[in-house]
Amino acid sequence: MELQLYFRMNSHLYLHDPQETATGKKILKESILLIHKIGLEEFTFLKLAKKAGITEATVYRYFENKHRLLSYLVAWYWTWLHWRIARDTGMLAEPEEKLRRIIRMLASPVRDDLSISFVNERILHEIVAEQGAKAYLTKHVGKDNRMNFFKPYKELCHFIGNIILECRPGYAYPHSLSSTLIEAAYMQKFYHNHLPSLTDFSEGSGTKERILFLENLVFGVLAANQK
Amino acid sequence: MELQLYFRMNSHLYLHDPQETATGKKILKESILLIHKIGLEEFTFLKLAKKAGITEATVYRYFENKHRLLSYLVAWYWTWLHWRIARDTGMLAEPEEKLRRIIRMLASPVRDDLSISFVNERILHEIVAEQGAKAYLTKHVGKDNRMNFFKPYKELCHFIGNIILECRPGYAYPHSLSSTLIEAAYMQKFYHNHLPSLTDFSEGSGTKERILFLENLVFGVLAANQK
DNA sequence: ATGTAAATTATAGTATTACTATAAATAATC
DNA sequence: GATTATTTATAGTAATACTATAATTTACAT
Numbered sequence: 001m002e003l004q005l006y007f008r009m010n011s012h013l014y015l016h017d018p019q020e021t022a023t024g025k026k027i028l029k030e031s032i033l034l035i036h037k038i039g040l041e042e043f044t045f046l047k048l049a050k051k052a053g054i055t056e057a058t059v060y061r062y063f064e065n066k067h068r069l070l071s072y073l074v075a076w077y078w079t080w081l082h083w084r085i086a087r088d089t090g091m092l093a094e095p096e097e098k099l100r101r102i103i104r105m106l107a108s109p110v111r112d113d114l115s116i117s118f119v120n121e122r123i124l125h126e127i128v129a130e131q132g133a134k135a136y137l138t139k140h141v142g143k144d145n146r147m148n149f150f151k152p153y154k155e156l157c158h159f160i161g162n163i164i165l166e167c168r169p170g171y172a173y174p175h176s177l178s179s180t181l182i183e184a185a186y187m188q189k190f191y192h193n194h195l196p197s198l199t200d201f202s203e204g205s206g207t208k209e210r211i212l213f214l215e216n217l218v219f220g221v222l223a224a225n226q227k
Numbered sequence: 228m229e230l231q232l233y234f235r236m237n238s239h240l241y242l243h244d245p246q247e248t249a250t251g252k253k254i255l256k257e258s259i260l261l262i263h264k265i266g267l268e269e270f271t272f273l274k275l276a277k278k279a280g281i282t283e284a285t286v287y288r289y290f291e292n293k294h295r296l297l298s299y300l301v302a303w304y305w306t307w308l309h310w311r312i313a314r315d316t317g318m319l320a321e322p323e324e325k326l327r328r329i330i331r332m333l334a335s336p337v338r339d340d341l342s343i344s345f346v347n348e349r350i351l352h353e354i355v356a357e358q359g360a361k362a363y364l365t366k367h368v369g370k371d372n373r374m375n376f377f378k379p380y381k382e383l384c385h386f387i388g389n390i391i392l393e394c395r396p397g398y399a400y401p402h403s404l405s406s407t408l409i410e411a412a413y414m415q416k417f418y419h420n421h422l423p424s425l426t427d428f429s430e431g432s433g434t435k436e437r438i439l440f441l442e443n444l445v446f447g448v449l450a451a452n453q454k
Numbered sequence: 455a456t457g458t459a460a461a462t463t464a465t466a467g468t469a470t471t472a473c474t475a476t477a478a479a480t481a482a483t484c
Numbered sequence: 485g486a487t488t489a490t491t492t493a494t495a496g497t498a499a500t501a502c503t504a505t506a507a508t509t510t511a512c513a514t
């Protein structure tokens with residue numbers, strides 16, 4: 001029996017739980033590949049259906065529209081990353097050590113061999129980095145928020161915020177620093193790939209330099225806010 | 228004779244220079260109001276045309292599509308902000324003082340009485356904050372970049388990066404810190420408005436707190452990277 | 455095994471969107 | 485005042501984002 005990763009998702013994100021059926025899983029798997037390949041704007045349910053060997057109407061039975069599907073995938077991603085971060089920092093004693101590990105995990109590309117589910121996490125990571133912001137940059141962000149679509153992201157942000165507070169009890173902006181850190185990790189990667197003059201990283205992967213920048217940023221701020 | 232603000236824009240952004248005709252200016256003015264009102268997803272050239280009292284085809288004579296129009300508006304905005312920042316920091320002696328002024332300008336809402344053009348800068352500022360990222364979060368970001376669509380943003384980023392370098396010659400990440408600062412200023416405002424638990428700001432405008440957070444961030448990093 | 459209900463998928467359609475082609479009107483210039 | 489260039493209007497098309505309903509498959513109780 002194969003190990004399957006399963007996260008219970010907010011039921012308002014879907015019409016029909018895609019994790020429950022083979023067709024649903026195929027929709028998730030293929031939509032990740034297709035959104036990654038052609039981008040959210042070009043992505044349609046018809047193209048997805050053809051790629052997945054099902055009909056358009058079938059996709060509509062699972063997801064109201066492509067934005068909901070994106071929100072689902074993004075929520076799944078943050079849930080997964082949070083789970084991984086919690087797992088990999090749990091045994092560390094010092095909050096500074098935890099923070100260092102988190103920065104490394106935020107800034108590093110996802111390795112393929114970690115895929116133990118029907119989701120290609122490496123590709124999904126790239127989708128989140130390149131278009132994840134579109135999940136909330138909408139006019140209906142308030143409504144979506146009231147339905148708790150962003151809960152996984154918020155929980156990760158709080159998790160990291162608490163570690164920041166452990167490092168510097170009394171620091172006034174743990175959540176703002178946490179959300180800034182997460183955004184900067186993904187943003188700097190995007191900029192380095194596509195608009196490199198907005199960064200100071202040399203050609204190549206740049207992962208190490210990005211980690212150094214983020215460490216310098218976070219620990220610089222913390223050093224300036226001594227206990 | 229009325230004072231009119233005019234920036235020469237990258238000619239690849241439009242098919243027909245909207246700043247040259249009354250109809251063109253009307254398109255800019257009304258598109259800002261409409262995108263702000265209904266969001267980029269719901270925004271169509273037909274709706275814009277009806278609102279502006281012209282036909283859809285007329286809009287297409289000026290802009291290839293709505294994404295180009297957004298790119299134009301966003302580029303205009305960064306050009307305008309850069310001009311304002313250069314103007315308001317030029318007479319300041321100390322780089323730290325300049326940086327403080329820049330942070331204030333990035334984090335503060337735009338006041339209405341500054342509108343001396345056919346563009347409503349206050350509304351445009353909100354568009355850039357809420358959906359400006361969509362201008363580059365696309366599959367064709369590389370192509371757009373090669374056509375220099377993002378030059379105004381890059382130039383602002385370099386301008387601020389140079390001031391950071393004046394504060395700390397030898398600091399390794401002036402551009403990354405600059406782009407992170409700009410993004411964080413807008414992002415924290417968006418979060419504060421729509422996903423407040425990702426920040427630590429109290430209800431109300433939060434402008435002062437956002438400025439304090441950003442100052443603490445930037446000057447904390449700089450303090451940790453002593454000359 | 456078989457009948458019935460429930461779940462799932464397929465087919466067919468509609469209004470809107472994102473354009474293009476071309477005709478008509480207006481303005482600019484000599 | 486005629487010619488040319490510019491601008492706008494009209495009319496269309498293929499694709500998109502859905503909805504309604506019919507057909508099929510699956511589930512499972514007897």
